[in-house]
Amino acid sequence: MTHARRLLMSATTGVALLAALPASAQDFITVASTTSTENSGLFGHILPIFLAETGIEVRVVSQGTGQALETGRRGDADVVFVHARAQEEQFVADGYGVQRFDVMYNDFVIVGPGNDPADLRAAGSAAEAMAAIAGAGASFASRGDDSGTHVAEKALWAAAGIEPAGGWYLSTGSGMGATLNTAAQVPAYALTDRGTWLSFANRGPLEIVFEGDPVLFNPYGIILVNPERHPHVKAEQGRTFIDWIISDEGQAAIASFAVGGEQLFFPSAE
Amino acid sequence: MRAARDVSRSVLPLSLEGVGYAVGGKPLLSDITLRIEAGRRLIVMGANGAGKSLFLRLCHGLIDPTTGRRFWAGGEDRAEAQAMVFQRPVLLRRSVAANLNYPLVLKALPRAQRRETVARTLERFGLTPLADRPARLLSGGEQQRLALARAWAMRPEVLFLDEPSSALDPSATRIIEEMVEQFSAEGITIVMTTHNLGQARRLAEEVAVLHRGRLIEHRSAAEFFAGPCAPEARAFLAGDLVW
Amino acid sequence: MDGPFATALSLIASGDPGLMQIIGLSLRVTLTAVLIACAVGLPLGAALALARFPGRGAVIVLFNALMGLPPVVAGLVVYLLLSRSGPLGSLALLFTPTAMIIAQTLLILPIVVSLTRSVVEDLWAEYREQLRSLGAGRLRAVPTLLWDGRVSLLTGVLAGFGRASAEVGAVLIVGGNIAGHTRTMTTAITLETSRGNLGLAVALGIILMMLTLTLNAAAWGAGQWARGRLG
Numbered sequence: 001m002t003h004a005r006r007l008l009m010s011a012t013t014g015v016a017l018l019a020a021l022p023a024s025a026q027d028f029i030t031v032a033s034t035t036s037t038e039n040s041g042l043f044g045h046i047l048p049i050f051l052a053e054t055g056i057e058v059r060v061v062s063q064g065t066g067q068a069l070e071t072g073r074r075g076d077a078d079v080v081f082v083h084a085r086a087q088e089e090q091f092v093a094d095g096y097g098v099q100r101f102d103v104m105y106n107d108f109v110i111v112g113p114g115n116d117p118a119d120l121r122a123a124g125s126a127a128e129a130m131a132a133i134a135g136a137g138a139s140f141a142s143r144g145d146d147s148g149t150h151v152a153e154k155a156l157w158a159a160a161g162i163e164p165a166g167g168w169y170l171s172t173g174s175g176m177g178a179t180l181n182t183a184a185q186v187p188a189y190a191l192t193d194r195g196t197w198l199s200f201a202n203r204g205p206l207e208i209v210f211e212g213d214p215v216l217f218n219p220y221g222i223i224l225v226n227p228e229r230h231p232h233v234k235a236e237q238g239r240t241f242i243d244w245i246i247s248d249e250g251q252a253a254i255a256s257f258a259v260g261g262e263q264l265f266f267p268s269a270e
Numbered sequence: 271m272r273a274a275r276d277v278s279r280s281v282l283p284l285s286l287e288g289v290g291y292a293v294g295g296k297p298l299l300s301d302i303t304l305r306i307e308a309g310r311r312l313i314v315m316g317a318n319g320a321g322k323s324l325f326l327r328l329c330h331g332l333i334d335p336t337t338g339r340r341f342w343a344g345g346e347d348r349a350e351a352q353a354m355v356f357q358r359p360v361l362l363r364r365s366v367a368a369n370l371n372y373p374l375v376l377k378a379l380p381r382a383q384r385r386e387t388v389a390r391t392l393e394r395f396g397l398t399p400l401a402d403r404p405a406r407l408l409s410g411g412e413q414q415r416l417a418l419a420r421a422w423a424m425r426p427e428v429l430f431l432d433e434p435s436s437a438l439d440p441s442a443t444r445i446i447e448e449m450v451e452q453f454s455a456e457g458i459t460i461v462m463t464t465h466n467l468g469q470a471r472r473l474a475e476e477v478a479v480l481h482r483g484r485l486i487e488h489r490s491a492a493e494f495f496a497g498p499c500a501p502e503a504r505a506f507l508a509g510d511l512v513w
Numbered sequence: 514m515d516g517p518f519a520t521a522l523s524l525i526a527s528g529d530p531g532l533m534q535i536i537g538l539s540l541r542v543t544l545t546a547v548l549i550a551c552a553v554g555l556p557l558g559a560a561l562a563l564a565r566f567p568g569r570g571a572v573i574v575l576f577n578a579l580m581g582l583p584p585v586v587a588g589l590v591v592y593l594l595l596s597r598s599g600p601l602g603s604l605a606l607l608f609t610p611t612a613m614i615i616a617q618t619l620l621i622l623p624i625v626v627s628l629t630r631s632v633v634e635d636l637w638a639e640y641r642e643q644l645r646s647l648g649a650g651r652l653r654a655v656p657t658l659l660w661d662g663r664v665s666l667l668t669g670v671l672a673g674f675g676r677a678s679a680e681v682g683a684v685l686i687v688g689g690n691i692a693g694h695t696r697t698m699t700t701a702i703t704l705e706t707s708r709g710n711l712g713l714a715v716a717l718g719i720i721l722m723m724l725t726l727t728l729n730a731a732a733w734g735a736g737q738w739a740r741g742r743l744g
Binding site for chain 1: 596597598599602603605607608689690691692694704706707708709710711712
């Protein structure tokens with residue numbers, strides 16, 4: 001075969017491969033959400049229901065909270081669905097989002113080694129628990145990535161009047177799963193959302209050692225990216241998704257999601 | 271047998287007038303004046319480092335003179351209808367037949383003509399059984415035979431050879447020499463360098479001797495081997511070391 | 514609980530459609546990127562080997578250095594270009610396999626260019642005079658040299674493939690790891706790791722290596738066959 005023919009074959013194959021990539025003809029919206037929500041498996045449960053009802057495919061890009069909001073600011077997503085209330089409200093105030101709606105909440109729990117060196121099981125409140133960890137100098141694995149979980153963690157330290165620093169405080173700068181992997185290794189305490197915890201398989205010596213304090217509740221909000229800011233945003237389909245998720249059906253779908261028989265997310269739409 | 275060339279359109283004679291070649295200010299060839307006439311066998315000799323290879327490359331057009339003039343029959347600086355064979359055969363990583371085909375592709379010959387020429391060339395030089403063999407797997411002698419066959423297939427008027435058999439054993443050398451004689455009989459002008467005096471005696475019609483980049487002798491072979499003029503050439507013939 | 518090897522084999526045997534989709538996408542993205550990188554990089558590398566121009570040395574050094582471009586940085590650059598807020602946002606390519614192909618092409622291209630340049634430069638030194646004597650100037654010599662160096666160039670292409678199929682930073686950023694759409698082997702491994710499903714993550718890693726091994730074995734076989742035919 002001559003060189004020219006070979007080159008032409010290669011070029012044609014290349015074009016064919018590219019052309020074979022599915023043309024995005026069907027309806028879809030892009031939702032920026034967080035890795036912890038994705039990891040919990042919630043989307044795998046509720047999105048097929050939405051697709052069956054409306055024919056709209058929801059493509060979830062899961063990133064850290066900060067990155068998800070940035071994606072929304074840049075107009076690379078149509079809807080933002082995260083759990084960082086203050087940042088979400090700022091997002092809307094700055095004109096990047098149309099309106100924030102409550103969707104659901106889950107809660108954070110503190111996990112730690114089964115032998116519980118800082119005796120968190122005896123703590124009466126989240127603030128006490130954090131103080132106990134700092135006081136004992138027990139290892140604590142923090143996400144350190146400005147995610148919703150990290151923001152909540154910082155709020156807990158602040159409420160306990162503690163500035164966490166020292167060799168016992170490990171700032172991993174990574175996602176929830178990676179942080180839990182680290183916590184299981186060291187072993188260390190960590191703050192995690194219940195959803196990630198329930199589906200986390202690599203627990204090692206870790207167990208839930210503190211839960212239930214209302215300050216640990218973690219509310220989720222959903223926001224349509226402002227089409228006045230980014231005209232290409234699929235506003236109509238985005239609204240359809242938001243309307244559905246705060247509707248009775250959507251809320252029921254959320255409530256019906258369970259891991260190991262336990263409900264993870266609690267509907268909270270008005 | 272090739273048809274006789276139309277002499278009026280031949281690219282020969284090749285003329286060098288006061289040609290010099292210097293690199294970085296250092297002259298490697300100086301003051302060379304000679305004419306290469308059509309149909310002759312010119313053997314160029316000299317000690318290592320005398321400039322034989324440079325001279326050949328300059329004639330062929332791979333390098334250009336830094337002083338003086340080089341021109342062919344029509345006054346042009348370069349000519350087609352030339353071919354060159356190097357001391358170590360340079361063959362492509364493909365079959366013997368494909369190597370013969372390559373220069374014909376460069377000349378944009380039509381496929382049918384190329385196929386016919388390749389077949390004829392293989393036949394002429396006894397290479398047909400090796401046609402599909404990877405060229406690089408041939409013996410040294412076979413590779414050089416292929417290099418010469420490739421040059422012949424290009425129908426050159428003049429063939430330059432740079433010590434074509436110095437890396438070969440005596441029987442392979444003899445084959446190469448026979449090929450050169452056959453080419454010459456067909457009318458191809460031969461310009462060849464060698465440091466093998468026996469080979470020079472066998473093949474030369476004309477002899478040129480280079481010494482330190484200068485042309486110190488250019489005479490017919492008969493005259494030269496009877497008694498060269500230049501003392502360095504005499505010493506060279508006698509086998510004395512000449513630097 | 515099965516060990517990772519057993520998990521890997523049972524996953525393949527079951528023909529799990531989710532897994533097949535992920536494998537298919539990974540191969541499609543990386544192979545397309547390799548193809549484009551070769552189509553651009555082989556002639557570019559050859560041209561770089563043969564051309565002489567001021568600053569040539571700097572260009573060579575630049576491509577050599579770009580072989581070490583961190584995938585996540587390549588991903589970031591492409592992301593900023595393709596984002597809706599970026600210069601090429603109107604193409605709507607972010608979070609699609611096409612964006613992933615672009616990012617991976619950027620990673621593979623320097624490898625192909627640098628290795629081609631090196632191989633062709635050596636070949637040119639060897640062939641230069643004979644090729645010119647036969648009537649091939651620099652430009653005409655390019656396809657000849659590329660074909661002649663095909664065995665060494667293939668190694669370069671395989672190195673490029675290896676780099677792309679192994680990386681996760683670029684495809685994660687520009688693809689978004691969307692389930693069923695832009696999730697590849699490496700991003701799936703990242704996801705399962707972050708879920709703590711380490712056994713599954715290792716199994717996926719084994720499958721990925723088996724794919725790469727198969728591909729390299731096929732390339733080796735093809736090379737041996739070609740060598741027997743053409744030398």
